[in-house]
Amino acid sequence: MAEAGARPWARSDEKHEAIVRAAREVFLSNGYLGTNMDLIASRSGVSKQTVYTHFGNKEALFLEIVGSMTGDAGDLVHHDRAELGEDENLEAYLVAFA
Template structure:
């Protein structure tokens, strides 16, 4: 039988709903209009809360912007780095790496995340902590997670790697460099379709394993 809702839990739930509504409105407005183009009165109206409530939850426009960056990149990272069992044997390695790389590329090529990355780069001179938040939750998290996976696979003799951190960086940029640079500089229309991404990933994995596959 469900426990009765207390006044405290109801208040907390209402507060959490308001927090999520503000973040959703912030995502829409910041990505559409940029930092300077986002009006906090309009953001409060879109959130269906008072402006005072917005500042109660986030303290300032800048703090809201930083939390939006962190929240979006954390959520994107969760979609890539959720626990996936290590491959059972060396023969499974190509499929394992392709699956990881495709998930990573699919997430990074999401239009809203490309917009966020462009927005953060445009504001880095004004708010350097934004770039740090994006880096910590995005590339750094990806590299740290991947290096830990590679270290485990080296111990099992499934990869031949001297420095897992270096190998993680090389794998990451084999997968990400060309598609991300084109999408960032040429716009969303330059984002490769699913078939092109799969072909790109297959070649990236083949190149990586030629260098780091298990040695006889």
């Protein structure tokens, strides 16, 4: 019986995150063509079937990774930047921002 208050999907969330972390590492080190689902499954500690259950195919998993990485970068550019002060040097600000 499940523990009181436990989320039944928590283990699935953990597997999903493990797959994403492993896939990011494998895609970055091996490239798209050099990556296969067997290696991702092995690195994430789940079965290949679990990887396919969560993502359907290699392309969907790759798109998830690229989307999350570009989303994180976009957040940094649009939301997590310091404001330019009135007395601040514009050139120095732009160099630091870049």
